Amino acid sequence: xxxxxxxxxxxxxxxxxxxxxxxxxxxxxxxxxxxxxxxxxxxxxxxxxxxxxxxxxxxxxxxxxxxxxxxxxxxxxxxxxxxxxxxxxxxxxxxxxxxxxxxxxxxxxxxxxxxxxxxxxxxxxxxxxxxxxxxxxxxxxxxxxxxxxxxxxxxxxxxxxxxxxxxxxxxxxxxxxxxxxxxxxxxxxxxxxxxxxxxxxxxxxxxxxxxxxxxxxxxxxxxxxxxxxxxxxxxxxxxxxxxxxxxxxxxxxxxxxxxxxxxxxxxxxxxxxxxxxxxxxxxxxxxxxxxxxxxxxxxxxxxxxxxxxxxxxxxxxxxxxxxxxxxxxxxxxxxxxxxxxxxxxxxxxxxxxxxxxxxxxxxxxxxxxxxxxxxxxxxxxxxxxxxxxxxxxxxxxxxxxxxxxxxxxxxxxxxxxxxxxxxxxxxxxxxxxxxxxxxxxxxxxxxxxxxxxxxxxxx
Numbered sequence: 001x002x003x004x005x006x007x008x009x010x011x012x013x014x015x016x017x018x019x020x021x022x023x024x025x026x027x028x029x030x031x032x033x034x035x036x037x038x039x040x041x042x043x044x045x046x047x048x049x050x051x052x053x054x055x056x057x058x059x060x061x062x063x064x065x066x067x068x069x070x071x072x073x074x075x076x077x078x079x080x081x082x083x084x085x086x087x088x089x090x091x092x093x094x095x096x097x098x099x100x101x102x103x104x105x106x107x108x109x110x111x112x113x114x115x116x117x118x119x120x121x122x123x124x125x126x127x128x129x130x131x132x133x134x135x136x137x138x139x140x141x142x143x144x145x146x147x148x149x150x151x152x153x154x155x156x157x158x159x160x161x162x163x164x165x166x167x168x169x170x171x172x173x174x175x176x177x178x179x180x181x182x183x184x185x186x187x188x189x190x191x192x193x194x195x196x197x198x199x200x201x202x203x204x205x206x207x208x209x210x211x212x213x214x215x216x217x218x219x220x221x222x223x224x225x226x227x228x229x230x231x232x233x234x235x236x237x238x239x240x241x242x243x244x245x246x247x248x249x250x251x252x253x254x255x256x257x258x259x260x261x262x263x264x265x266x267x268x269x270x271x272x273x274x275x276x277x278x279x280x281x282x283x284x285x286x287x288x289x290x291x292x293x294x295x296x297x298x299x300x301x302x303x304x305x306x307x308x309x310x311x312x313x314x315x316x317x318x319x320x321x322x323x324x325x326x327x328x329x330x331x332x333x334x335x336x337x338x339x340x341x342x343x344x345x346x347x348x349x350x351x352x353x354x355x356x357x358x359x360x361x362x363x364x365x366x367x368x369x370x371x372x373x374x375x376x377x378x379x380x381x382x383x384x385x386x387x388x389x390x391x392x393x394x395x396x397x398x399x400x401x402x403x404x405x406x407x408x409x410x411x412x413x414x415x416x417x418x419x420x421x422x423x424x425x426x427x428x429x430x431x432x433x434x435x436x437x438x439x440x441x442x443x444x445x446x447x448x449x450x451x452x453x454x455x456x457x458x459x
Contacts, residue, residue, distance in 0.1 A: 069137065070299045072128045073421075074292040075271070077101060081108045084362075084395065086122050087427045094118030096277075107289040109146065110275045112153070117279035123161065123272040125425035125433055128293045129339040129458045130231055130267035135296040138227040139242075142273060143287035144170040145219045152281025156274040157288070159227055163187055164264040165272070166237055168225050175218045177239045177251050181264040190253070197251040202241070212248045216241065222289065228296075231267035234259060268337035270425075303459050305343065308375060308382040309452030314350055315385045317439055317447040323359060323392070325366055325385030326451040328436040329424070335379035336426040339458040342418040345437050349402045350448040356402050356439045358451065362422045363433040364394025379457050380424070391438045397422055401442075 032041050039045065057064065075085055081101040088108075090097040096113030097120035110120045130136050138159045145155070150173050158167025163182040169175070169191065178191035194204045194216070201207025203215030216223075224242040229235060234256045240249040255263040273288040310327060317324045326347070331338060347358040367390040370383040397420045426432045441447035 068298065069294040069296055072293045072295055072299065073124070073126065073271075075124070076290045077106050077108060077288075079103060081122075084422060085124055085126070087125055088122045089120070089428045091119040091121060091428075094276075097275075105287075105289075107142075107287050109285050109287050110273060111285045112148075112275055112277035112281070112283065114283040115279060115281070116277060119274065119276040121272065121274045121428050122288055123428050124270040125427065126423055127161075127266075127268045127270050127337040127339070127425065129299075131295060131299050131302075132232055134299060135228055135230060136267065137294040137296050138166075138271070138291070139294075140168075140225045140227075140271065140291045141222060141289040142225075143220065143222045143289075144168065144175075145221075146285040146287045147220065148282040148284025149173055149219075150282060152278045153284045154274075154276050154278075155284070155286045156272065157225065157286075158272060159269050159293070160272050161270055164266050165269045166227050166229065166239065167272075168223075168239070170218065175216065179237060179253055179264060181262075183262050183265050192251055192253075194250075199240075199249045199251055202248070202250060212243075212246075214243055214248060222287065229267070231264075233262035235263075237263070266337045268339070301341070301456065301458055303341075303456045304378075305454065305456050306375065306378055306380075307452055307454045309346075310384050310450040312450070313384055314448040314450055315439070316387045317356065317441045317449055318387050318445060320441045320443065320445060322390055323361075323438045323440045324387065324449075325370065325383075325389035325391055326358070326437045326439050326449055327385065327453050328366070328370060328372075328383045328434055329380050329453055329455065330372070330432040330434045331379055331424050331426065332374060332381055333430065333432070336430060336432065338379040340379055340424045341456045341458070342420070342423075342435060343454045343456055344418060345398070345451060345453050347400070347402055347437070347439060347449065347451040349404045350450065351444070351446065352404055353406045354404050354444050354447045355442040356447050356449060357442060358400050358402065358437065358439045358449075359396055360398040360418065361391060361394040361436045361438055362397050362420075364436055364438075365392045366434070366436065367391070380455070382453070385436075385438075391436060394436070395422065397435075 034040050075082055088099050095118050096116035097118040098111040099108055101108045112118050140157050142157045155170040156167045159165055160167045160180055165180050167178055169178055175194045176191045178189050180189050195206035200212050201209045203210055227239050229237040237253040238249050239251050240247055271291045275286040315324055315326050349356055368388040370389055372381040372383050374381050398418055424433055437451050437453055439449045
């Protein structure tokens, strides 16, 4: 039924009377109108709704943010510096750096010394998988300019490593955002200073863009920085700050329809904080507080399931109570940004009247030199243990028991499903971490053990 406007009420142009026909009673209703009294919210005059979040109301792929993030990783430092998640190193060639955790501040303060060349880095062992078509969202908190700064001092926090990534930077007192890329074969940093941010200069005297009305104080004030990006090789990267509960984008790096290739080589990257003195700067500090990596709209763990086993090679556990390596796994040096999740392990005991404990160890010390072999069409290497490969240190992430009866060549078997945040990764120096399936005899010498590991490689 078509409605024809007959007359407008006197109530601020928001109510109109409609007629369904000349001989019918008027139908009265309320509509939205613009400042001229013309109806909006129609096909020809659509209604646009703005929120305090502005651009942040949609994700990197312009989908409405519906508060359904899937957390890939989170880190806080309530009781220690989270050493199982974060590598913390003074980079070779420098000196005079420090890293001090505070329980009261739930943070780690990284420092460099007066007129001393040195670089300190804290970086997650893991890189975090990006799923194409999903917006990746990173929140980081810290104080770039905790103390010192100026000439000779650079400080970073972001989602990056030596070759690729996205970051916030204090460059000798100039606040910047940047993208690092090795897409050309050489590492190139595309850095934009606050004076040239293309969304909001946050009060910089040389940047007229300041829709938020906020003035950024990155001297000794802590900040919540955020990064979101669509990769697919050529998407947009947005960076900004959360202030007074409102996210403010400050700069967009656009790439689609502009570049002739990818803007960075990999979207699978670690979180990282870094401070450096080139040898001419004052004693300075950077505070690392907290961070999280989020996949918006969920993340399906699509990947390839793989398995490797001792494949008929029995490992002799020569001594009672000693851990021996049965099967080990680590990332290949060219795949340190991949995500590999252990799904399950299996252990079989081939010696009669024996009892063993199997243990899955994260990054243990392996005696001797194991022979690592590349798995074909895979991100990992594996090795089969031997009596020489005793195991010490490391973190126990799972365990179980197997017993055999008195019959000859009898066997026991145990299978365990593994769920753990300690995944394969690498140090800042790109040394891969390991996960090793181990066993120790509880009752007799020379227990004969085989085993295998099943894992998923996310794509």
